[in-house]
Amino acid sequence: MIQQSIDLSEYTTFGVNAIASEFARFDSVERLSTVINSFPNRSLLVLGGGSNLLATKDIDALVLKNEIKGITITEETDNYVVVECGAGEVWHEFVMFCVNNGWGGIENLSLIPGSVGASPMQNIGAYGVEIKDVFHSLDAFCIADGSVKTFSKEACEFGYRESVFKRKLKDQYIILTVRFTLTKHPEVNTKYGAIETQINEMGITSPTIKDVSDAVIAIRSSKLPDPAVLGNAGSFFKNPVVSEEIALTILNQYPDAPVYDTAEKNQKKLAAGWLIEKAGWKGKRIGNCGVHEKQALVLVNFGGATGKEIFELSQRILDDVKQMFGVSLEREVNIL
Ligand code: FAD
Ligand code: EPU
Numbered sequence: 001m002i003q004q005s006i007d008l009s010e011y012t013t014f015g016v017n018a019i020a021s022e023f024a025r026f027d028s029v030e031r032l033s034t035v036i037n038s039f040p041n042r043s044l045l046v047l048g049g050g051s052n053l054l055a056t057k058d059i060d061a062l063v064l065k066n067e068i069k070g071i072t073i074t075e076e077t078d079n080y081v082v083v084e085c086g087a088g089e090v091w092h093e094f095v096m097f098c099v100n101n102g103w104g105g106i107e108n109l110s111l112i113p114g115s116v117g118a119s120p121m122q123n124i125g126a127y128g129v130e131i132k133d134v135f136h137s138l139d140a141f142c143i144a145d146g147s148v149k150t151f152s153k154e155a156c157e158f159g160y161r162e163s164v165f166k167r168k169l170k171d172q173y174i175i176l177t178v179r180f181t182l183t184k185h186p187e188v189n190t191k192y193g194a195i196e197t198q199i200n201e202m203g204i205t206s207p208t209i210k211d212v213s214d215a216v217i218a219i220r221s222s223k224l225p226d227p228a229v230l231g232n233a234g235s236f237f238k239n240p241v242v243s244e245e246i247a248l249t250i251l252n253q254y255p256d257a258p259v260y261d262t263a264e265k266n267q268k269k270l271a272a273g274w275l276i277e278k279a280g281w282k283g284k285r286i287g288n289c290g291v292h293e294k295q296a297l298v299l300v301n302f303g304g305a306t307g308k309e310i311f312e313l314s315q316r317i318l319d320d321v322k323q324m325f326g327v328s329l330e331r332e333v334n335i336l
Contacts, residue, residue, distance in 0.1 A: 001024065002022055002023070002024045002035065002038065002039075002062070003022070003023045003024070004021065004022060004023075005019050005020075005021065006019065006020045006022075006023035006063070007019055007020075008020050008023075008047075008050070008055060008059065008063065011047060011050045011063075011065065012047075012050030012051070012053050012054075012055065012233075013049070013050055013051040013113060013227035013231060013232060013233055014050075014053070014054055014055075014227075014231045014232065014233050014301050014307070014310065015227075015231035015301055016054070016055055016231070016301060016305060016306055016307040016310065017306070018055030018056075018057065018058055018059055018307060018336070019058040019059070020045070020058075020059040020061065020062075020063040021058070021059065021060050021061065021062070022039065022042070022061070022062040022063065023062075023063045023065070024062065024063075024064055024065070025064075025065045025067050026064055026065070026066065026067065026068070027067040027068055027069065027088065028068065029068075029141055029148060029176055032064065032141060032174065032176075033141075033146055035062070035064065036062075036064075036143070036146075039062050042061065042062045043060065043061035043062070044061055044062050044063075044064060044143060044171070044174075045059060045061045045062070045063045045064065045336070046064050046066060046117075046174050046175075047063055047064065047065045047066065048066055048087070048088070048114050048115030048117050048118040049090070049091075049113055049114035049115050049118070050114075051113035051114040051118075051227065051233055051234065052114065052118065052121075052122065052233050052234065052332070052333055052334055053233065053333065053334050053336060054233060054307050054310055054311060054333050054334070054335050054336065055307045055336045056306075056307040056308045056310075056311045056335060056336060057307070057308070057336070059336060064174070066087050066088040066115060066117050066174070066175075067088040068086040068087045068088040068089075068117070068176055068177070069086045069088055069089055070084075070085070070086040070089070070177075071083060071084070071085050071086070071089065071094065071097060072084050074179060078184065079183065079184055079185060080181055080182060080183050080184060081103055081181075081182055081184065082136050082179050082180070082181050082182075083098065083103065083179065083180050083182060084177050084178070084179045085116045085177065085178055085179075085180070086116065086117075086176075086177055087115060087116055087117025087118075087175045087176050087177060087178060088115055088116070088117060089115065089116045090114075090115065090116075091109075091112055091113070091114050091115060091116050091118075091119055091124075092110060092111050092112065092113070094106075094116050095107065095109060095110050095111075095112075095213070096110075096213075098180075098182055099209050099210055099213045100210075102184065102186070102209070103182035103183065103184065103186075104182060104183045104184075104185075104186020104187070104188075104209045105129075105133065105134035105180065105181070105182040105183055105186070106129070106131070106134055106180065106182065107186075107188075107209040107210070107212045107213040107216070108126060108127040108128060108129040108189055108192070108195070108212060108213075108216055109124060109125070109126055109127075109129055109131070109216075110213040110216045110217050110220075111216065111217050111220045111221070112124055112126060112234075113227060113234070116178050117175040117176070117178065118175075119131050119178065120135065120138055120156055120158070120163055120165065120175060120178060121163055121165050121166060121175075122161045122162065122163065122166060122332070123156075123158040123159065123160070123161060123162060123163050125160070125161070126216070126220075127189075127192040127194070127195055127216055127219075128189050128191050128192040128195075129189060130158070130160075131158075131180070132153065132156075132158035134180045134181055134182060135153050135156065135158070135178075135179075135180060135181075136153070136179035136180055136181045137150055137151060137152050137153070137178075137179050138150070138151050138156070138175055138176075138177065138178045138179065139151075139175075139176045139177045140165075140173035140174060140175045140176060141173060141174040141176055142172065142173055143171070143172055143173065143174065144172065148176065149173070151164075160238065160239075160241070160269075161238050161332055186208075186209045188207050188208070188209060188211075188212050189212070190207060190212060190215075194219050195212060195215050195216065195219070198215040198218055198219055199211060199212070199215050202214070202215065202218075223294045223295050224294075224295060224298065225292055225294075225295075225298060225300055230292075230300050230301070230302070231300060231301030231302075231303075231305075232292065232298050232299065232300045232301065233299075233333045234298060234332075234333075235272070235273075235297040235298060235332050236297060236298060236299040236314055236331060236332060236333050237272045237276075237297060237314075237317075237318075237329040237330060237331055237332055238272065238329070238330050238331075238332045239260075239269050239270060239271055239272050240269070240270050240272060240275075240327050240328065240329055240330065241262055241267050241268070241269050241270075242267070242268055242269075242270055242327055243266060243267060243268075244265075244266045244267065244268055246268075246325075246326065246327065247259045247268035247270065249326075250270070250325060250327075254278070257270070257271075257274060258270070258271040258274050270327065272296075272297050272321075272329055273295060273296045273297035274296075275321050275324075275325055275327060275329070276291065276296040276297065276317055276321060276329075277296040278324070278325075279317070279320040279321050279324050279325075280320070281296060281317050281320065282296040283296075285302065286309070286313050286316075287305065287309055288301065288302050288303060288304045288305035288309065289301050289302060289305035289309050289310045289313050290302060290313070291313075291317070299313060299314060307336075311335060314331060317329070
């Protein structure tokens with residue numbers, strides 16, 4: 001069924017009002033084709049869990065809510081499994097399914113909101129792992145000709161919070177299923193300091209993937225706001241990658257500034273949360289929106305904020321960080 005004039009506030013974790021001119025759900029590629037064919041040449045917006053979106057206006061498009069389900073093993077050896085997952089599955093539930101089966105590789109990505117289908121969009125990452133580390137392939141529906149194409153890891157062109165689907169192929173494909181290669185003999189990845197500290201606090205000496213998952217869940221719950229309580233979309237900005245020269249200038253003035261190495265020797269990654277806090281924005285409220293008190297990278301809707309107000313707040317933060325540090329932040333959240 002195609003519905004008209006649907007308020008998307010309950011379909012996005014920011015919870016801001018925005019009316020979609022048309023709205024439909026699909027749980028198979030056949031259903032997807034039928035819906036699209038009934039509205040030829042209509043602008044489309046695919047929606048997963050709505051946890052990385054900010055609508056700043058009403059959406060003049062056919063919004064398609066992905067509900068393709070199902071988890072199957074497509075390949076198995078003594079050492080690994082290739083698991084195929086429907087794009088409409090909830091990411092965290094998929095992680096729990098894998099952890100409970102003893103398949104390692106995505107336990108550090110526990111509790112990230114959203115759908116499996118959106119996970120390749122920005123190559124979701126947390127606590128030292130990105131999905132590109134375990135990604136096998138995906139199938140996607142080509143909007144232009146209705147064919148289904150398989151993308152390898154290389155074809156996805158993954159980067160930090162990036163993929164080909166956010167760049168060159170933006171708005172051209174709808175992801176249907178994603179496959180991951182997970183190990184049956186996991187070695188836990190606790191190199192991200194906070195995990196080690198949390199595991200020590202839990203009194204665990206030989207952590208399993210379930211322990212790592214529990215530790216990540218505990219850390220995330222302690223510092224990230226729950227969208228069910230306080231509207232947000234996680235990190236609003238990316239951590240900026242800058243020249244070594246800019247990083248050194250900041251370190252000269254602020255020796256405690258967090259600065260991370262990147263794959264490129266002369267480029268460093270800075271912590272946007274630290275920059276925003278130093279610019280005085282942490283915990284600030286402007287009208288019905290603001291900057292989270294425990295994590296300056298997260299913008300929040302206290303209730304009743306519009307997408308435009310949140311966007312304007314993000315612009316003020318961008319401007320202040322640019323003025324104070326000469327660093328241009330880039331939004332991570334998809335702005336509509
Ligand atoms: P949506 O918000 O529904 O969509 C995001 C974008 O992907 C949109 O452009 C949409 O059109 C497109 N899209 C969605 N599904 C498909 C599909 N099937 N095919 C094609 N395009 C599609 N992200 C991280 O990387 N790491 C984190 O640690 C993290 N922590 C977060 C914590 C909180 C509290 C919140 C609210 C968000 C966090 N995020 C994090 C961001 C978010 O969870 C991820 O980006 C997630 O993958 C978004 O999934 P979604 O289904 O909600 O996508
Ligand atoms: N920091 C501050 N003030 C703040 C927030 C952070 O000084 O208000 C400092 C911290 O003290 C730390 C550094 O910044 O030294 C990094 O902070 P943190 O470890 O909390 O991680 P982050 O860089 O803020 C990133 C991701 C998160 C991911 C975590 C854990 C981005 C944009 N964000 O946050 O991803 O969960 O690391 O790996 O890369 C998301 O993408 O939505 C997201 C939540």
